[in-house]
Amino acid sequence: TCANYRALLSPSIIRYFLRFMDLDKISKLSNREQYKFPTTILNIDTIVGIAKPKDIDMSVINPIEPFFDRFIRQVNEWLTWFHRFFNIFHYIVEWLKTCNVVAAADIFNDINTIRDDDTVDCIQTKRVLENALRLLKPFGNHLRRICYLFNCSNSIQIIVHEGTDNQKESSNFIREMKRSQSKNTFTVNSLSSAEKIFPISDRQKIQWFLTSEKYPCNVHIEYRQHDVTACAELIFSKENTSIHKHVLHGEFETQRGGRFIITINNQNVTSPRTIWFQIKSTSLAICHLFQGIFNILYQRYFALATQPIRETQLNDTLDQEFQFIDSLLNGKIKLSDMVSLKTVFYDKNINVREEVQRLFTNRSTTQGTSRASRVTVVDGPDQNDIEQVCKWLKIYQYYCHINSIVDCIRQFDIIPMDHEDESIDHLKRLSSNENISLSEISQVYKILLEQFTTLGGEHLHLIKISVECSAVVKMMEKSDLYSPQGRHKFQELRDNLTTQFQFQERNSMILNSLIITYVLCEPFITKAKTLKEFVSRLSQLRSVEESSLKHMRVINENIQTVNMWLSTEETSTLDNALVTMEHIYKTGIITIRLGRLINKPSYFQIEYSIVKMRASTDTDNLDAEVEQEDRPQDLKRTKFVLSMADINDHKRQLTFCNVDLPSNMSHKKVLLSEQLRLLEIVEKIYSMFVKLEIAVVKLSRNS
Structure with missing residues (x-):
């Protein structure tokens, strides 16, 4: 098997038995063809990007041990090339399977088996590769371009190299994470290290952010693909990194799923580290225009097909598509010939610059008229043409x-x-003159560029979604959330619901979508005097991306729930304050830290925790559930810290609650009054300590 051949690269006892084996006889009985490396085409060799292995030389077998070592090394070179080929063309074969190309489904399944099972033998692996090569051969002239358009040429690619984002302070990032993703944290104890592992799916773009609460850290980050032939990819490694000041971040793309591993080494440090992180994972982008044009042609020719289509038929379709794309890029195409593309531009969140860059890169030109005379010439995109x-x-x-x-x-x-x-009237009256070429559009529809030049595809897509989810926009407007009072009301509601939904994943997800949607809806609610003012306000929205636009649809699907939240915020404030009060009463610990002697601020804080029972899996034995209540491993404890500002805010809420509590909750009233009194005592004690501390500091300076 492939695994055995890889294992034989290391010293093995099998070498002891070589002297008892007649390798010459074995080689003569073997099929010589199986030692020949599969025949490939130049384009595939270029795409794979590593030296193509040679045929295995079986002519000189003696002496046995050098031959055996050479044989094992060559087989592993084959396997490395095979697996790189499978990782690159896996998505292409899957696409051909989706297009119902003959034999593509079987080859796709075989490739999946080889990628997931290291016990497949080498002969079978070679056979699958040869089948895949035969499948891809008719597309040889287009393969390089297709791989680039489908974003599958590189197994792993670092997009943003590691670095601290000076635009994003750690304190602001941590505050935001506590509000929106409070579980994205872990603590590394002193004199120890901790490893955090995140599973990553195939074909993902990963954005990662990392920071520490108070201290610098020794950070090591790597990515390990689910591929036995691939080594771990080092993403970042540095000691004493100042991630307590600015957020550490990076971005990479991977074809193969794997494990994203963050390691914090605290073995030589006596203070613990509290780490906050965020991992954003999105599917790799493909060229929407290429896919859209292909779908149009595919539906035209194969929508009614009842049998699998041949590779040559699909290649003819690709020939037409690339001719269409080339006429698009040179501006000769008529707008009337682009009518079917309107749906693509309207339905997809298209980044025009990225799409054009992809369409230009790896363009091929054809010399001669027959297939045999075609020569692929790779053109580097000219920046002026792209613009x-x-x-x-x-x-x-x-x-x-x-x-x-x-x-x-x-x-x-x-x-x-x-x-x-007048600009609105002009838009309404804008004639649909589609008898012009694309290159003439800048003269005929010049007003569009003048009016909307600051808007990108994501803003246009947001307009489309806002119309589709008009109920969400109208709900936000009805709730008056964008006046000064409304903004304050929404902030309080957000904070209260965040606390209440700490252990309610679905509600937390909806709340996070509401927070993002709140920002996205503002340009559609705030009145504008002119079209220019509306466009300007819309273009100022930050972080409008595909993932954020999905949140508006989430709110639209859960609009009744959100409506209820928006109409009961006063009760939520009361409930939240009382819930926090009870947890402080049960688990609260006050910590006073005096730091003036070491040039650090003095402060006090309250730590408390919320304990939640984990659901029992033994539904048939109620006694077992009762017994498990006292077991610490069945408890889920989450810690919270109230700063001095948080404590003041908590006191303010308790004061309001003291007035609003109904008469039948006298026990709550007693607890509330006692907690307010205790907080006043704590403040007095802290004040006394601070006065004493200041006196000591003055005394030390005088001495």
Whole structure:
């Protein structure tokens, strides 16, 4: 098997038995063809990117041990090349399977087996590779371009190298994480190290953020693919990194799933480290325009096909597609020939610059008329050409969204009818002149670039989603959340619900979507005097990306729940304060830290914890559940810390609660009054300590 051949690279007892084996006889009885490396085409060799192994030389067997070592080394070179090929073309074969190409489904399943099972023998692995090569051969002229468009050329690629983000302070990041993702933290005890492992799926783009609460850290980050032939990829490694000041972050793309591993080494440090992290994982982007054009052609030719299609048929379709793309890039195509593309531009969140860059890269030119005379020439994209095509397609993108923009302005009354300017009227009257070429669009539809040049595809997609989820926008407007009082009300509601939903994953997920949606809805609720003002406000939104736009749909699907939250925020404030009060009463610990003698601030804080019973899996034995209540391993304890500012806020809420508590909750009233009194005593004790500390500091300076 492949695993055995890899194991034989290390010293093995099998070498002792070589002298008793007649390898010459074995080689003569073997099929000589199986020692020949599969025949490949130049484009595939270029894409794989590592030297193609040679045939295994079976002519010289003696002396046996050098031959055996050479044989094992060559077989492993084959396996390394095979696995790299499978990792790159796995997605391409899957796409061919989706297109119902003959034999693609079987080959795809075989590749999956080889990638997941290291006990497959080498002969079977070679056979699957040869089948895959035959499947891909008809697409040889297009393979390099397809791999780039499908973003599968590199097994792993570092996009943003490790570094501290000076724009993102650790304190702000931690505050945000405590609010939105309070579970994304772990503590590394003194004189120890901790490892945090995150599973990653296939074909993912990973963005990671890491910070520490108070101290610098020794950080080691690596990624290990689920591939026995791949070594661990070092993402970041540095000692004494100042991640307590600024957030450490990075970004990479991987074809193969694996494990993202963060290691904090605290073995030589006497103080614990509290680490906060965020891992964002999104599917690798493919070229929407390429996929959209292909789907249009595929539906035209194969929508009614009842039998699997041949590779040559699909390759003919790709020939047409790339001819269409090339006419798109040179601007000769008529807008009337692009009608079917309107849906692609409207439905997808298209980043025009990225799409054009992908379409330009690895373009191929054809010399001669027959298939045999084709020569693929790789063209490097010219920056001026890219800029020109970006301008054309951005205008076309605006053109495809005209109706959506006008509908949005009307539906939400963003610009009142009595304030509508000429630009709105011009948009409404904009003629659909599609008898022009794409290169002429900048003259005919110049107004679109002038009006919307600051908007990207993500903003246009947001307009589309806001119209689809109009109930969400109207709910936000009805709740008056964007006036000064409304903003304060939403902030209090957010904080209260965050505390209440600490152990309610579904509600926490909806709340997180609500917080993001709150920001996205503002441009559609705040009135504007002109179209220019609306566009300017919309373009100022930050972090408008595909993942954030999905949150508005989440709120739309759970709009009744959110409506209930927005209508009961006063009760939530009361409940939240009382819940916190009881947990402080049961588990609260006051810590006073005096730091002036070592040039650090003095403060006090309250630590408390919330204990939650884990659900029992033994539903048939109630006695067992009762017995488990006292077992510490069945408890889930989450710790919280109230700073001095948090304590003041808690006191303020308790004061309001003292007035609003109903008469039948006298026991709560007693507990509330006692906690307020205790907090006052703590403040007095802290004040006395601070005075004593200041006196000691003065005395030490005088001496």
